[in-house]
Amino acid sequence: MADLQPQDLEMYSEVADQIEEAVGRRIAGQPDLIRQTLVGLLAEGHVLLEGVPGLGKTELVKAFSEAIGVDFSRVQFTPDLMPADIVGTQVLAEDDSGHRRFEYQAGPIFTNLLLADEINRATPKTQAALLEAMQERQVTVAGETRPLPRPFLVLATQNPIELEGTYPLPEAQLDRFMFKVTVEPPTADVLEEILRRTTGGAIPDVPLAADLETVSRMIAMTPALPIATHLLVYVSRIVEATQPGGDTATPPVKRYVRWGSSPRGAQAMVLAAKAAAMIEGRLHVTADDIRWAAPAALRHRLVLGYEASAEGVRSDVIIDELLHTVPEPKPEIRGTP
């Protein structure tokens, strides 16, 4: 494990601020979205962006790639998209001497930031190819395994409307995403700012805020941040409480949740909390970091039942109630805070 130094942490915090500021020049009024994406980047966790078209999801990914100076690819997922269209394929090539041989032509997945646009429109086979690469951070084509470049971050989008002709991601594949970020429509003020920036003829530039090496070190340092045991207990309690059959499940969980979070949800919360602490320049994780990370880390991992669908209950409501119900570990002494 990398050796984390306090002075490095201060620098990383400043770099993170610069990245957020740089991306914020392009993406107006979405600080949480930018923060969550940056956390996903530092924790090397893929992010599923859910929102209606036109909210700047593609611009977000582009801005990030420009801010940290990394490669960026965008794949528009459609029903006829094949796995080879993503991971690449062997093609017959002829050299100068006229010999023909198969040559691997890399797909768009060989990049640092991959925007998988409308991922739920591709067939499950194609989705599975992508998700395997996300998990393994490598692809195998024609018996040859090829590692993906680091950092490697997939930002997938899916449209919550127009579900006809789509292939909703299976739960197991959803679990591969560290975060699911809901992109909310902009408010009037934000929209005004967007209009000012995008209708003036010149799109704001995104300055380079960090080089690839620095970002890679930040990614490597993130897991090294200390987290106290009682916070791990806290995370465990939260995840345990999402299980509707568990003793600690809250009434809404028992009523609306069919399946609770997997251990990956707990891992995602801890890593995201560490990344958030690093961005804040803190030397350790706090319970606030846990609570901040919980909704994005858990909302796509709760499988809701029919009752929730019928009553329009969203997982965010259940998670919010969970965070208010599950107690943070504290002294069991009357009168203490």
Added chain:
Amino acid sequence: MTDNRRGFLRRIRARIRLAWLAATTQRFLPHLGLVVLAALLVSWLSPFDQGLLLAGAIAAAFVLVLLAGSLLLRISDWDASRAAERGLGAKDVFSTALEFDDENDGVHRSIQDRADRIAATASPAVAIPIHANRRRLRQFGIIAALTVLVGILPPLGSSPALSSDLQAAIEEEADQIERLAEAVREANVETSEEIIAELERLAEELRSAETVEQALQLLEDSESRLEASMDPEFLSQKTAVQGLARDLALRPLSTGSALDAASQFRDLAESLGELSEPELAALEDRLSDLAASQAAGNASLSGQLSEAARALSSGDLAGAARSLQDAAAGQQTGLQDARGQQALGETQRALEGARHRLSGTADPNQAQGQGQGQGQGQGQGQGQGQGQGQGQGQGQGQSQGQGQGQGQGQGQGQPGAASGIISGVAPGDGTAAGQGGRGTVGQGTGEGFGSEVGAASVFDPVDRGNVSDMLQVGIDGGSGEGAVIGTAEAPTQTGQSLVPYSRVLPEYLNEAADALGELQLPPSMRGIVQTYFDLLADEAG
């Protein structure tokens, strides 16, 4: 961990103990209030008068338990660290510093430094605030108000504070008891010392009594103690001794002897040698009869008289003389004992009267109600011929002449709560039939038939002003048809249609003495019967 942070955590621990004490106290204050209130309520509603003490003990125990609990509270470093960082909003820094304390790790050192910096400036009072639990305090306030209310109210059913009248009445009774003690001292009977001690102590306690109930209880206790001091065989012994005295007074053992029995025995012992054989034989029979009459009530004297009779039978005049001397001494001792026991009984009755007076003073309504409601009597009688009569003060009486009479009487009513019932049926032969009722106050209504032969005044052994007895001893002969010749309302103290009991007293005495010696009467009934005849005898004397 640095000394700075260690000291900080120590102060945090002390503060946590205080916070625990405050929170726990507030948590259980309403419960404590309820328990204390319950204790006071029990004391208020029941005779249990230690409620305040019990409530105080519970409160003290509560405080002690809480103090002990706060001192015994185990507070780990983690507890103190977590409490402090939560109270200060220090973002988990103390608990993380506690866990990551590797001095060689730069990040750990930085975390420690940050924790130390916060600890250096933080106040434990800010870190561990002590909050007021308003809901609990409000509940306790309500309960406390109720508790104070119950505490200041006098116990339910208790007597109010002594009024000046009651205080004066108690004081008067105490004075009377002291005068009674003085009279007993002058009487100089065997039991004087015991009675005087009891009376003087009672007078002193009465003066310090705070309530009427307490004074009445003191009197009742004293009565009980005097009653317990009385010899259960007293009545039969007294009957025997006095019966012997009366017998010998009526029929002396020798002519010209002194009247009292002891003197007669002594004179006889000295003059045995002067008696002739027939006189000795007659004396032997007389002594045997006397011995038999004393067998039930005075076995010792009976034995001495029997021994004297046996000695005479065997011609042992010296032995007979010794036995007669012993009998004289025994008779004298018996009389002294009887007087002592009588003094006990009279003192007990005097205290009973005092108790009734005091009870009537304390609750005049009650006395009036009882006196009017229970103290009335009505009598009916039929007689034939002359000499029929009937009267009553408190009771009913019926009698018929011509050798048959029935009487029944009830008398009740005294100032206060005393009551007495005497009933009986006596076959009459024209000379006696009747009953008597005892009581005080009370109105009596009497109707009389026939001609009044005679009447005796009423004797009141305890308090002539308040306690009365009526004696209807009979009707002096009569036969033939009778008619109602008049009715009269008679107060208790003055009955009508009474005859001089001196006519029938000797026979009554003998019958009663025999009955007391032979019948297995309960002591309480013996007391009544004995008292009855004692009064008759004293009045006759």
